[in-house]
Amino acid sequence: MRRADRPYASATDATLAGWSAKGDRRAFDEIVIRHGPFALRVAARLIPDARAAEDVVQEALVRAWSRAKHFDESRARFTTWLYRIVVNLCIDHKRRFQPDPMPEDFDPADPAASAVERLEVVESDAVLVRELAKLPPRQRAAMTLIYDEGLSGAEAAQILGLSAKAVERLLARARAFLRERYAVMARSQK
Amino acid sequence: MMTLERFRALAASYGADLRRWPQDEVDQARELLAGSEQARGLLEEEGVLDAAIERAERAPAGGEAAALGRLRSALAARIAEPRGWRIGWLGFVASGAVAIAAGVFVGAMYDKPPQKVTVLNLLLVDEYE
Numbered sequence: 651m652r653r654a655d656r657p658y659a660s661a662t663d664a665t666l667a668g669w670s671a672k673g674d675r676r677a678f679d680e681i682v683i684r685h686g687p688f689a690l691r692v693a694a695r696l697i698p699d700a701r702a703a704e705d706v707v708q709e710a711l712v713r714a715w716s717r718a719k720h721f722d723e724s725r726a727r728f729t730t731w732l733y734r735i736v737v738n739l740c741i742d743h744k745r746r747f748q749p750d751p752m753p754e755d756f757d758p759a760d761p762a763a764s765a766v767e768r769l770e771v772v773e774s775d776a777v778l779v780r781e782l783a784k785l786p787p788r789q790r791a792a793m794t795l796i797y798d799e800g801l802s803g804a805e806a807a808q809i810l811g812l813s814a815k816a817v818e819r820l821l822a823r824a825r826a827f828l829r830e831r832y833a834v835m836a837r838s839q840k
Numbered sequence: 841m842m843t844l845e846r847f848r849a850l851a852a853s854y855g856a857d858l859r860r861w862p863q864d865e866v867d868q869a870r871e872l873l874a875g876s877e878q879a880r881g882l883l884e885e886e887g888v889l890d891a892a893i894e895r896a897e898r899a900p901a902g903g904e905a906a907a908l909g910r911l912r913s914a915l916a917a918r919i920a921e922p923r924g925w926r927i928g929w930l931g932f933v934a935s936g937a938v939a940i941a942a943g944v945f946v947g948a949m950y951d952k953p954p955q956k957v958t959v960l961n962l963l964l965v966d967e968y969e
Contacts, residue, residue: 675919682915686908695897704907708914715919778896796860798897803854803862814862821853829889 663728664721671719678715685729686711688799689736695794696740697747698783706743710736726808733809737791744787781831789824792817842868847879856887 656669658680669677689710693703714735721731782790788810795806796817807814847869854860861869873879 675916678919679912679916682912683908686911687904690904690907690911700903700907704910708911708918711911711915712918715915778892782893782896793893796854797893800860803860818849818853822849825852825855825886825889828893832889832892 663732664723667718667721667723667728670715671721678718681714681732682711685732688733692733692737692791692794692799693740695782695798696737696744696787696790702743702747703740706739707736710739713739730805730808733795734811737795737809738811741787741791744790777835778828778832781828785824785827788812789820789827792820793824796821842872844872844876844878847872847876848882851882851886855890855893856883857890 653669653674653676656674656677658666658676661669661677661680663681663684666677666681670681686707689707690704693707694700697703697706714732717735721728782793785793791810792806795801795809796803801809803814803817807817810817812820842865846865850861850865850869858866858869869879873883
């Protein structure tokens with residue numbers, strides 16, 4: 651089939667990846683149209699500097715283009731393959747440029763205490779945004795993939811290269827940290 | 841039947857929205873939820889944190905399309921045909937050119953009359969003189 655006749659809009663991701671591997675830039679552009687928004691959203695949540703986030707996404711997609719011939723449909727879904735490249739680069743960037751993140755093994759001081767008492771609704775979203783940025787990269791990535799992008803724990807685990815249990819622990823630590831910070835905010839506003 | 845401890849662990853990881861929970865555990869979680877006030881209380885607590893996170897995560901609207909446009913332009917400028925693919929075509933063209941040149945050379949050799957003086961001739965002459 652000549653390139654001009656290729657049905658880009660209706661082609662599957664795997665087909666587009668195959669065409670991209672043979673140098674079809676239009677096929678890759680279709681991939682960017684489909685999955686660029688996801689990559690941009692995830693990067694924006696992991697990397698607070700918007701320009702840096704866009705640069706990382708660009709770098710990730712250039713890598714995807716040059717590695718398209720290595721994509722193997724029988725081993726992984728295209729989105730898992732692509733998102734893994736994007737998320738890993740975001741995590742690497744966040745690790746390099748986040749000088750003092752919360753430790754990965756942070757545990758809450760008192761997880762059994764009544765959260766209702768501590769979690770009073772307060773209008774301190776800006777503070778919570780700052781606290782979200784303090785999360786270690788993998789915790790932040792797990793939250794973004796599951797909470798914001800609606801991926802299942804299993805899908806997020808594949809992208810992050812972890813077990814589903816490990817992702818569950820990342821989420822639990824992230825929430826414990828946020829719960830703690832949120833409670834501190836609530837107390838300080840009383 | 842799911843234990844309250846397992847329910848608590850899942851709620852602490854995935855929050856109050858059961859759609860995020862592992863699919864193979866949701867039915868048991870619902871069963872427990874229906875019969876346990878404690879489980880309902882746990883989800884209510886996690887829901888407060890969910891709402892706060894959701895407000896904090898809310899992305900500013902309107903920037904996504906522009907960012908995608910910038911991304912597409914930048915990529916169009918940066919990506920080229922994969923190296924291996926380009927070399928493959930260059931190799932194909934180069935080997936074609938070599939084959940044509942070789943054909944022309946061989947053809948020219950056969951068209952020419954035999955040279956009067958060759959190394960072989962000289963050797964033969966030396967031998968018989």
